[in-house]
Amino acid sequence: MNMLAKWQQALIALLLWTSLAGCGSKTSPDPLSPEAALGKLIYFDASLSASGGQSCASCHQPAFGHAQPNDLPAQxxxxxxxxxxxxxxxxxxxxxxxxxxxxxxxxxxxxxxxxDGRAQTLAEQAKQPFLGKVEMANPDVPSVIAKLAVTPYSAQFKKVFGSDILSRPEAAFEQMAMALQKFQLEDRSFRPFSSRFDQYLAGTIKLTPAEMRGLDLFKNAEKGNCAACHTAEKDQAGLPPLFTDFSYDNLGIPRNLALKHNQDPSYFDLGLCAKTPEDKRSQSAWCGAFKVPSLRNAAVRQAFFHNGQFKSLREVLVFYVQRDTHPEKWYPQSADGRIDKFNDLPLVYKNNVNVEEVPYERKKGQTPALDEAEIEDVLAFLRTLTDADLKPTQ
Structure with missing residues (x-):
């Protein structure tokens, strides 16, 4: 980790921890700093895209947990x-x-x-869609800043970042990204901790019997074993569980032919090993691994995993426990009659798939780790992770 990234992360930690007390309990939002207020304007501004019709919020809508609003595999x-x-x-x-x-x-x-972990900070992540050919599609940084210069808030931008800032496109772009980062750090809608599960942790409500059974199955290392990556306990400082350890895993997700790239049989999205910094691309064991997402608000999502192959949370759970016991449900049959398991990976990387941890360690024909009733209980628990401003759709 370079020194700039370390400094930024220390600043982020300070901002988060100084505001954690009482998180989710206030009736009115905290006022945003001038930089964060600009970040909010930028976040919702579609005029900063080449099409004039796409903003950060288009793909990360607050009403959908700051995620996509539909079941498309890509926006x-x-x-x-x-x-x-x-x-x-x-x-x-x-x-x-x-x-x-x-x-x-x-x-x-x-x-x-x-x-795929290719950005080091929220600010770095915020910059890339502005220049992405299949996203906001601006040809270069000056074109982004030219659009910013004619927004109603351009004078506010100059007041905060300097009267000459818009004449220095690269510097202005950096400040745009930092403003977006500060917005995400300061606006508590990005981290409300307001779900029924948070209320349960605080001792203000009780979970239903089905939800409690689901929680037990979720954490049971011999059953769901979900908590192995989707951490379900408070950390040492008392932060409520995030339901991710921010690690990477290769689950052998079936190929989604609805994605344009996948119409080419020679194309494979290799995730971590293809997109990490140059000195890490030699790690072939990472090919096919993708970031473990938080399961908070998972019951609001309509497309799951990096390629959107699954459309319901129930289907995801069934896949988890039946991927290896009933592979014919998920993978196509090859010309010789065999099931083409892990068909979204080149043959050389199929051994990277996680087949050792519960529930993936089972063989074809064996009993899945969870039965139908247990799957319903885990689903009941996962719905408790939905923030109070959202409504489960699964």
Missing amino acids: PGGSHLQEKGQRTSPSLRYLAYNTPFEVDAEGKAKGGFFW
Whole structure:
């Protein structure tokens, strides 16, 4: 981790921890700093895109947990909103607690932003869509700043960042990104901790019997084993569980032919190993691994995993426990009659798929780790992770 990333992360930690007390309990939002207030204006401003029709909020809508509002595997973008990306739009909620990409002493990858960890900070993550060909599609930084210069808030931008800031496009772009980062850090809608599960942790409500059974199954290392990656306990400082450890896993998700890129049989989205910094691309064991998302507000989502292959939370749970016991449900049959398991990976990387941890350690024909009734109980628990301003759709 470079010194700039360390400094930014220390600042983020300070901002978050100084405001954590009482999180989710206030009836009115805290006032935003001038920088964060500009970040909010930028976040919702579609005029900053080449199409004039896409903002940050288009793919990360507050009403959907700051995630995509539909079941598409990738959101439309480009200069005429006719281009298709290759991945779903993950939620931005609770992402402020993420850390820059790093590899621990055991060689485990953790942190980083986007599905593949290619950005080190929220600010770095915020910059990339403005220039993405299948996203906001601006050709270069000066074109972004030219659009910013004619917004109703351009004078406010100059007041905060300097009267000459718009004449220095690269510097202005950096300040745009930092403003977006500050907005996400300061606005508590990105981390409300207001779900029924948070109320349960605070001792103000009780969960139903089905929800409690689901919680037990979720944490049981011999059953759901979900908490192995989707942490379900408070941390040492008392932060409520984020339901992710920000690590990466290769689950062998089936290929989604609805994605334009996947129409080419030679194309494979290799995730972490293809998008991490150059000195880490030699880690072939990471090929096919993607970021473990938070399960907070998972019951609001309509498309799951990096490629949007699954459309319901129930289908996701069934896949988890039946991927190996009933592979014919998820993968196509090859010409020789065999099931083409893990068909969204080249043959050389299929051994990277997690087949050791519960519930993936089972073989074809064996009993799945969870039965139908247990799946319903886990679903009941997952719905308790929905923030109070949202409504479960699953």
